[in-house]
Amino acid sequence: MRRRLFVLGAALITFVASILLVVRPASAAVGLHISGTDIVEANGQPFIMRGVNHPHVWYTGETDSFADIKALGANTVRVVLGSGQRWGPSNDVADVIDLCKRNRMICVLEVHDTTGYGEEGAAASLDQAVDYWISQKSALVGEENYVVINIGNEPIGNVDAGQWTAATVDAIGRMRANGFEHLLMVDAPNWGQDWQNVMRADAQTVLDADSHGNTVLSIHMYAVYSSASSIVSYLDDFEANGWPLVIGEFGWQFNSGEVDHDTILAEAQARGLGYLGWSWSGNTDPILDMVLNFDPNQMTTWGERIFNGPNGISSTSQEASIFGGTPPTTAPPTTAPPTTAPPTTAPPGGGACTASYRVVGQWPGGFQGDVRVTAGSSAISGWVVTWSFADGQTVNQAWNATVTNSGSNVTARNVSYNGSLGAGAGTTFGFIGSWNGTNSVPTLTCAAA
The missing domain is CATH 2.60.40.290 (Immunoglobulin-like)
Structure with a gap:
């Protein structure tokens, strides 16, 4: 009897030990990680992204942009990289991370080549994006406090959007199998907008695929989200299911039927969701530029709204605690951009x-x-x-x-x-x-x- 108890006890110890080896306790989290629906730092301090996208791969010389973005109050910058399939390859990852850290911002790094895969013939697959991250691993390991890896931008188009689930599950699995400890971010299909609700339906499957429980989902909100009801409905579903979410890209309502950016900003603030607006500068269509010619003194209406408007970056951003100290929520710009640039011609005087x-x-x-x-x-x-x-x-x-x-x-x-x-x-x-x-x-x- 004593022998049987000993054998049973030994078996129980072995079983418990195996569980401890497989299940990663929350206290062992490395760097930025998920706690419930929140992103938190290694010390447990909640972190809410307030930032913008910067098209680095197409404008590698615009390194002053990191300081300019920070000067307007951002705590995060999402940096566009290329894997070499369409753009790049971006082999300056270590330098980009250093720019983020020197300017006291969390770095979200994304591979842009995957945009529209399945519909866009030149697009890279998520599997190819993972190959790129593996090639850059030496620059990324040890930066888990500062870096979020956004595996691939808008990785599936509108053709067979259902393939997103298996491709994303496989990509997460490969990242973990290759030793990446970082917080992972995954974009929705349908060019990031998830209008067929594939991510909305399969979110739990994707989250469960991460052995570290350290993945955040990302929705890109453009013209599909032109009404307050469409935005609220989508965000309500994720909140009700306890799924971590960020708004990884969004534009603004520059025309009827375009994105309702005011509701996005208000809902993100009310729910404690991170957001990253598109984009700092350099767009082919400059309506989406926050500043023109990468010059913070040439701020557009969109720039004014996302940085200085209600629920904008300057009034809601809090710097990550990893940078130490308690600096002001909004760091003063080196040269304060005027709210309104001087008119080209002097306005006539008098009148109403x-x-x-x-x-x-x-x-x-x-x-x-x-x-x-x-x-x-x-x-x-x-x-x-x-x-x-x-x-x-x-x-x-x-x-x-x-x-x-x-x-x-x-x-x-x-x-x-x-x-x-x-x-x-x-x-x-x-x-x-x-x-x-x-x-x-x-x-x-x-x-x-």
């Missing part, structure tokens, strides 16, 4: 209101314009701005105003939230226009409405 016009950015055939409306010595409850283009320019889309064209004549009226201006107060609206040959600055007239 004045308006000034400037060309924010220009490219072959197109440009971005910005108009500042300022009330006169008395408050106004509405405004209308008119002008005539002298060189055949047209306004194609606008934000913060209702703009109509009639030949060369343009009329811009306030929208519901920016018509009432106190004495001397101002507001700004912007637009994307077309031009050919000459893009002269028109004379504006402003009247109360």
Whole structure:
């Protein structure tokens, strides 16, 4: 009997030991890791991402951007890398991590070559993305406190989006089998937008595939999320199921039917979700640039909103505790960018209101314009701005105003939230226009409405 008890006891000890070897206790977490639905640091301090995407692989010389992004208050930067299948290869990972650390930001590193796989013929597979991470392992090991590995950007397109589940499970398994201890981030299919709800349906399967329990899911919110209800419904489902989530990319509502960025920012703040806006600068379509020409003194309307608007980065970002100390939530920029750049032409004086016009950015055939409306010595409850283009320019889309064209004549009226201006107060609206040959600055007239 005693022998049987001894044998049973020995077997029990062996069984428990095997469990301890397989199950990774939360206290043994390395660096940034998942606790429930939250991202926390190694010391257990919660960390909520507040940052932007930086297109490093296409602009490797723009290294000052890291300091500029930090100066506006970001605590995280998502850095675009290339595996060599389409872009790169990015063999400067160690330098990128050093730039993040020197500027006291958490580094989310992503392989962009996987974008739209299955629909985009040149795209790399998630398996190829893992090959790239393995090739860069020496630069990544030991950086678990500072680095999140986003295995592949928008890894499946709209063709056979269901393949995402198995491909993601395999990628996570390979990363762990090859010794990566980092917090892993995985993007949704459907070019990141998950409009077929594959990630929404299979989130638990993917999370369970991580032997370390250290994966966060990432949704990219663009035009599919043009209404508050679509955003809230999606986020509600993840919250109800206890699935960790970040908003890894999103744009802004520069036109009717585009992404409802105000709801994204408000919901992320209310729920404690991280967000990373797209993108700092250098877009082919500069409407998505936060600053033009990588110059923080040329901040766009989108930049103003994500950095300085309600629920924006400057008012909600908290630096990761790994950097030590308790610096201010928003570090002052080296050179403070003006809220409104000086107008190209001086506005006329007098009247109920004045308006000034400037060309924010220009490219072959197109440009971005910005108009500042300022009330006169008395408050106004509405405004209308008119002008005539002298060189055949047209306004194609606008934000913060209702703009109509009639030949060369343009009329811009306030929208519901920016018509009432106190004495001397101002507001700004912007637009994307077309031009050919000459893009002269028109004379504006402003009247109360």
